[in-house]
Amino acid sequence: METLGFLIDGFGVALAPHNLMFALLGAFLGTLIGALPGLGPANGVAILIPLAFSLGLPPETALIMLTSVYAGAMYGGRISSILLNIPGDEPAMMTCLDGYPMAQKGKAAEALAISAVASFIGSLVATIGLILLAPLLAKFALTFGPAEYFALFLLAFATLGGITGKNPVKTIVAACIGLMIATIGIDNTGVQRFTFGVLELYEGVDFIIAIVGLFAISELLFFIEARANGGTPKMAVNKLSLSFADIKAILPSSLRGGVLGFIAGVLPGAGASLGSFIGYTLEKKIVGKKGYFGEGDPRGVAGPEAGNNGASSGALVPMLTLGVPGSGTTAVLLALLISLNITPGPLMFTQNADIVWGVIAALLIGNFLLLLLNIPLVGIFVKLLSVPPMYLLPVVTMVAFVGIYSISNTTFDLYFMVAFGAAGYVLRKLEIPLVPVILGLLLGPEMEKNLRHALDIADGDWTVLWNSGLAISLWALAGIGLVLPYIVGPLLRRRMRQTAL
Amino acid sequence: MFNKTMFRTPGLHKTPLTLVATAVLALGSSSLFAFEPEGKVECIAPADPGGGWDFTCRSVGNVMETLELVPRSVQTINMAGAGGGVAYAHTVSKREGDDQVLVAASTATTTRLAQGQFPGMNADMVNWIGALGADYGVIAVASDSEYDDLPELMSALKENPRSVKFAGGSAKGGWDHLKVLITAQAADVENLPRIPYLSYNNGGEAMTQVVGGHVDAFTGDISEAQGFMESGDLRVLAVLSEERLPGEFSDIPTAREQGIDALGPNWRGFYMPADISDEAKAYWVDAMDTIYASDEWQKVMTRNGLMPFHMSASEFETFVHKQIDDIEQLSKDIGLIQ
Numbered sequence: 001m002e003t004l005g006f007l008i009d010g011f012g013v014a015l016a017p018h019n020l021m022f023a024l025l026g027a028f029l030g031t032l033i034g035a036l037p038g039l040g041p042a043n044g045v046a047i048l049i050p051l052a053f054s055l056g057l058p059p060e061t062a063l064i065m066l067t068s069v070y071a072g073a074m075y076g077g078r079i080s081s082i083l084l085n086i087p088g089d090e091p092a093m094m095t096c097l098d099g100y101p102m103a104q105k106g107k108a109a110e111a112l113a114i115s116a117v118a119s120f121i122g123s124l125v126a127t128i129g130l131i132l133l134a135p136l137l138a139k140f141a142l143t144f145g146p147a148e149y150f151a152l153f154l155l156a157f158a159t160l161g162g163i164t165g166k167n168p169v170k171t172i173v174a175a176c177i178g179l180m181i182a183t184i185g186i187d188n189t190g191v192q193r194f195t196f197g198v199l200e201l202y203e204g205v206d207f208i209i210a211i212v213g214l215f216a217i218s219e220l221l222f223f224i225e226a227r228a229n230g231g232t233p234k235m236a237v238n239k240l241s242l243s244f245a246d247i248k249a250i251l252p253s254s255l256r257g258g259v260l261g262f263i264a265g266v267l268p269g270a271g272a273s274l275g276s277f278i279g280y281t282l283e284k285k286i287v288g289k290k291g292y293f294g295e296g297d298p299r300g301v302a303g304p305e306a307g308n309n310g311a312s313s314g315a316l317v318p319m320l321t322l323g324v325p326g327s328g329t330t331a332v333l334l335a336l337l338i339s340l341n342i343t344p345g346p347l348m349f350t351q352n353a354d355i356v357w358g359v360i361a362a363l364l365i366g367n368f369l370l371l372l373l374n375i376p377l378v379g380i381f382v383k384l385l386s387v388p389p390m391y392l393l394p395v396v397t398m399v400a401f402v403g404i405y406s407i408s409n410t411t412f413d414l415y416f417m418v419a420f421g422a423a424g425y426v427l428r429k430l431e432i433p434l435v436p437v438i439l440g441l442l443l444g445p446e447m448e449k450n451l452r453h454a455l456d457i458a459d460g461d462w463t464v465l466w467n468s469g470l471a472i473s474l475w476a477l478a479g480i481g482l483v484l485p486y487i488v489g490p491l492l493r494r495r496m497r498q499t500a501l
Numbered sequence: 502m503f504n505k506t507m508f509r510t511p512g513l514h515k516t517p518l519t520l521v522a523t524a525v526l527a528l529g530s531s532s533l534f535a536f537e538p539e540g541k542v543e544c545i546a547p548a549d550p551g552g553g554w555d556f557t558c559r560s561v562g563n564v565m566e567t568l569e570l571v572p573r574s575v576q577t578i579n580m581a582g583a584g585g586g587v588a589y590a591h592t593v594s595k596r597e598g599d600d601q602v603l604v605a606a607s608t609a610t611t612t613r614l615a616q617g618q619f620p621g622m623n624a625d626m627v628n629w630i631g632a633l634g635a636d637y638g639v640i641a642v643a644s645d646s647e648y649d650d651l652p653e654l655m656s657a658l659k660e661n662p663r664s665v666k667f668a669g670g671s672a673k674g675g676w677d678h679l680k681v682l683i684t685a686q687a688a689d690v691e692n693l694p695r696i697p698y699l700s701y702n703n704g705g706e707a708m709t710q711v712v713g714g715h716v717d718a719f720t721g722d723i724s725e726a727q728g729f730m731e732s733g734d735l736r737v738l739a740v741l742s743e744e745r746l747p748g749e750f751s752d753i754p755t756a757r758e759q760g761i762d763a764l765g766p767n768w769r770g771f772y773m774p775a776d777i778s779d780e781a782k783a784y785w786v787d788a789m790d791t792i793y794a795s796d797e798w799q800k801v802m803t804r805n806g807l808m809p810f811h812m813s814a815s816e817f818e819t820f821v822h823k824q825i826d827d828i829e830q831l832s833k834d835i836g837l838i839q
Binding site: 059142143144145146186188189190197199200202203339340341343345347351407408409410449453456457459 | 549550552578579580581582583584586587590616618619620663666672673674675697699700701702703705706708709710712713715716728837
C-alpha cells in the first residue's frame with residue numbers, strides 16, 4: 001500500500017501543468033520521430049535529449065518528457081510499418097505482417113486505430129507490472145554486493161546480442177569499442193588514463209555527448225545520404241470507421257500481448273523484438289484456422305503491438321531497480337538519469353521517490369495522451385511525415401548543438417559530439433551495432449569498479465566473485481545467455497523469417 | 502623530508518589585497534565602496550546541474566537578488582569537467598580582472614589543488630572571497646555493526662589497519678577518503694595507506710553497501726547520511742565538527758569529545774579571478790558577510806542541512822592555504838602524490 005501512496009504523489013508531480021505540457025510535447029514528438037521510416041526509438045530519444053537540455057528543464061520534467069518520447073516512439077513505429085511496410089525498428093517488423101495488408105485493403109485508418117488501442121493496452125498492462133514489481137526488486141537489490149553486481153554486469157554483456165541478434169562477432173567488437181572508450185579519464189584510484197593532459201577528458205567521456213553523437217548526428221548523416229537519392233514516400237489514410245465490437249474483438253489479443261511483452265522486456269537482452277514476436281505467434285496459434293493472419297487480420301496487428309509496447313515498459317524494471325539497462329533505449333534513458341545526477345538502483349526509490357514515481361505516473365498519463373493523440377490525429381502525423389527533410393534537418397541539428405552546448409558551456413563538447421557522429425556513421429556503414437558501444441561505455445566503469453571493490457574487500461581473493469548463491473546464479477545465467485543465441489537464435493530467426501514470408 | 506613550503510609556487514598573482522580588504526571592512530559601511538556591480542553578474546558552477554556547486558550558485562544567487570546586492574540577476578553557468586578543473590582553468594586564463602564573476606568552490610576544490618590535479622595551477626592564481634556554510638564529515642556504521650563508538654573502531658584499525666573497510670562517495674584520495682585518514686591519524690593509527698577505502702559514485706551508493714553489510718563503515722557528509730540515519734539503518738559514530746551540530750543532529754557525538762581531535766568541514770564558498778580591483782574585492786567580501794548574516798540565507802542553510810561555517814577575506818584565504826598544505830602533506834604521507 002506504500003506503493004499506492006508513492007504513486008499518488010507521483011501523479012501529483014506528473015499532473016503539474018508544466019509537466020503535463022512537456023509530457024504532451026514528448027508524446028507528440030516521440031510519435032513523430034518514431035514514425036520516420038527506419039528510425040528506432042533509441043535514436044528518437046537520442047535526437048530529443050538535447051531538447052531537454054536546451055530548454056533547461058528540471059530533472060523530473062526532463063525525464064517525464066523523455067519517457068513520453070520513449071512511449072511515443074514505440075507508438076509511432078507502427079505508422080510506417082502499416083502504411084509503407086517499412087518497420088522503424090526490429091520490434092515493429094511483426095506489425096507489418098497484417099498491418100500492411102490491411103492498409104492495402106483500404107483499411108489503413110482501422111489498422112492504425114487498432115494498433116493504437118493495442119499499444120495502449122499493452123503499455124498499460126506492463127506499466128501496472130512495473131509498479132508492482134519494481135519496488136520489490138528494489139528492496140531485493142540491497143543484497144547485491146560488489147561480487148553480485150560484477151556478475152550482473154557480466155550477464156548484461158553476455159545477453160547483449162540478444163536472442164535475435166544477427167552477428168555476434170560484430171556485437172562483441174562494438175562492446176569492446178565501448179569498453180575502451182570507457183577507460184578514458186581518471187580511474188577511481190586517481191590514475192589518469194588516456195587523458196593526454198586534456199582537462200576535458202579527466203572525468204571521462206560524457207555519455208550524453210557520445211549518445212547524441214553516435215545516434216543523432218550519425219542518423220542525420222544517414223538521412224542526408226538517403227534523401228539525397230530519393231524523394232519523400234507517399235502515404236495516405238482513409239476515413240476511420242471503427243466500431244466498439246472491433247475493439248472488443250482485439251481486447252484478448254492485446255492483453256495477452258501486453259503480459260508476454262512485459263515478461264520479455266524484464267528479461268535482460270530479450271527485449272521488444274521477442275515481445276512482439278511471441279505476441280504475434282501466440283495469437284496465430286490461439287486463433288488458429290479461424291483467423292486470416294498475414295492477409296490483414298486485426299488480431300495480427302494487436303498482438304505484436306501490445307507485445308512490443310509491453311516490453312518497452314518491462315525493460316524499465318531492470319534499468320530503474322538495478323541500473324542495468326536491458327535495451328538500447330533504456331540505456332539512453334540510463335545515461336540521461338546519470339547526467340541528471342540521479343543514480344538508478346535501490347536508493348532511487350527512497351531518495352528520489354518523487355522522480356521515480358513521477359516518471360511512472362507520467363508513463364501512465366503518457367499512454368492516455370498517446371491514445372488521444374493517435375486516434376483522431378493520426379492524419380496529422382501522416383501529413384507531417386511528408387514535410388521535406390530540408391526543413392526538418394536544420395531544426396534537429398540546431399537542437400542537438402544548442403542542447404549539448406548548454407550542458408557544460410564548452411565548444412569542446414561540440415567537436416567531441418561531431419567526432420562521435422562521424423564515428424557512428426562509419427560504424428553503421430560497417431554494420432557494427434551502436435547499442436553495445438553505448439552499453440560498454442555506460443557499464444564498463446561500473447563493472448571495473450565493482451570488480452576492484454570485490455577484490456579489495458576480499459583482500460585479493462578471486463574466489464569472492466562466486467562466493468554467494470546469488471552470484472553463482474548470475475554467472476550461470478550469463479553462461480546461458482552467452483550460449484543460447486547460438487543454439488536458439490538461428491532457429492528463432494528462421495521462424496521469424498518464415499512467418500514474415 | 503622536504504619542507505612543504507618548497508612546493509608552494511611563488512605567488513605570481515598574489516597581491517596584498519587582503520590587507521586592504523580588511524581595512525575597508527573595518528570601516529564597515531558599503532556606501533564607502535567605489536565599486537558597484539553593473540548589469541549581469543555571473544556565477545560559474547563547475548559541475549552539471551543538480552550537484553553541490555550548482556546549488557551553491559543558485560541559492561546564493563537568489564539571496565543576492567533578494568538582498569539587492571546585485572543590480573539585476575545572477576546567472577548561473579554550469580561548466581563541468583575535471584572536478585572543477587575546467588572552470589578553474591577558465592577563470593585563471595580567460596577571466597583575469599573580471600569583477601562580475603563568482604565561482605563556486607568547496608573542499609573538493611582545495612583537495613584537487615593540493616594533489617596537483619589542476620595541472621600548472623595553484624591556489625594563488627585566484628581570489629578567495631569567502632565561505633557561507635559547511636557540511637561536516639561523519640564516520641558511520643550499519644545499525645547492527647559490532648562497533649559502538651569511534652574509539653572502538655579506531656582501536657580495531659590500530660591492531661590491524663585492514664580490519665575495517667570504508668566506503669565513500671569520492672575517488673581514492675578524495676575528500677571522503679581523506680576524512681578517514683584525518684581521523685585515523687588523529688587517533689594515532691599507523692600504516693594509514695593500508696586502510697582499505699572503496700570509492701563509489703556518490704554517498705548514497707556507498708551507504709547502500711554499508712547498510713547491506715558488504716562494507717564495514719561509511720565516510721561522508723552529514724547531509725548525505727540523514728536519510729539512512731532517520732530510517733534507523735545507519736549509526737553515526739562521530740561527526741567531524743568542532744562542536745555538536747544544532748537541531749536534530751545534536752545527539753551525535755563529535756570525534757573531539759571522544760578524544761580524537763579530527764575535523765572535516767566540507768565548506769561551500771567562492772573564488773574570483775585574479776587582478777580585480779581592491780574595491781571590487783572588498784565589495785564581494787562584504788557581500789559574503791551580508792549574505793551570511795541575512796535571515797534569507799540562514800533559512801536556506803536550515804532547509805538544506807548546511808551547518809554554521811563562515812569566513813571571508815584574509816581569514817578565508819589563510820584557511821584555504823592551510824587546508825591545501827594539510828591535504829598535500831597527508832596525501833604525501835599516504836603515497837598518493839610524490
